[in-house]
Amino acid sequence: NAGVTQTPKFQVLKTGQSMTLQCAQDMNHEYMSWYRQDPGMGLRLIHYSVGAGITDQGEVPNGYNVSRSTTEDFPLRLLSAAPSQTSVYFCASSPLGMNNSPLHFGNGTRLTVT
Amino acid sequence: EDQVTQSPEALRLQEGESSSLNCSYTVSGLRGLFWYRQDPGKGPEFLFTLYSAGEEKEKERLKATLTKKESFLHITAPKPEDSATYLCALYVDSNYQLIWGAGTKLIIKP
Numbered sequence: 001n002a003g004v005t006q007t008p009k010f011q012v013l014k015t016g017q018s019m020t021l022q023c024a025q026d027m028n029h030e031y032m033s034w035y036r037q038d039p040g041m042g043l044r045l046i047h048y049s050v051g052a053g054i055t056d057q058g059e060v061p062n063g064y065n066v067s068r069s070t071t072e073d074f075p076l077r078l079l080s081a082a083p084s085q086t087s088v089y090f091c092a093s094s095p096l097g098m099n100n101s102p103l104h105f106g107n108g109t110r111l112t113v114t
Numbered sequence: 115e116d117q118v119t120q121s122p123e124a125l126r127l128q129e130g131e132s133s134s135l136n137c138s139y140t141v142s143g144l145r146g147l148f149w150y151r152q153d154p155g156k157g158p159e160f161l162f163t164l165y166s167a168g169e170e171k172e173k174e175r176l177k178a179t180l181t182k183k184e185s186f187l188h189i190t191a192p193k194p195e196d197s198a199t200y201l202c203a204l205y206v207d208s209n210y211q212l213i214w215g216a217g218t219k220l221i222i223k224p
Contacts, residue, residue: 042214105157
């Protein structure tokens with residue numbers, strides 16, 4: 001049972017480059033989300049989705065795009081990388097009903113933008 | 115503004131030395147408080163959900179409690195394998211967003 005799978009684990013980009021972080025889950029969860037984690041700060045929500053074809057912005061959406069064409073996949077696109085986007089990115093999923101359905105996290109992608 | 119603060123930022127204990135981690139909050143309407151454990155290089159792993167003041171949950175050496183202003187994660191007779199960063203998160207409304215604390219890094223020395 002794979003759970004939430006993120007690829008790649010590590011990535012180095014130059015300023016201005018674009019890339020896509022992949023996230024897939026095999027638990028048939030409706031809700032999927034992307035977070036970034038920076039030292040000394042709590043996890044911050046970038047974008048989330050409550051089902052195929054439905055996405056919405058979180059706390060820090062600027063510079064990122066998402067789409068949800070299937071229940072399983074929720075890729076995060078960086079349009080033009082900036083050093084401020086250096087961070088660890090986590091994908092998480094859960095059944096709908098946030099107050100009683102804990103999030104299942106992937107193991108993260110560590111991104112460095114130079 | 116809804117806020118969550120975890121303290122201390124880091125805690126070093128000897129094996130067997132019991133202590134508590136704190137998650138204090140000011141929110142307008144708490145619907146659930148979550149505790150997660152995060153190991154280095156891994157994603158957070160769910161531990162507990164608490165819903166109302168007075169509620170307690172236990173798992174092995176961990177016990178989580180909740181009041182109207184804060185939650186405690188008590189660790190009894192910890193072992194080195196309990197070393198991790200412990201995160202709390204609050205669900206306060208219905209827009210599918212959680213408010214996360216910055217975490218407490220717990221180090222248990224043998």
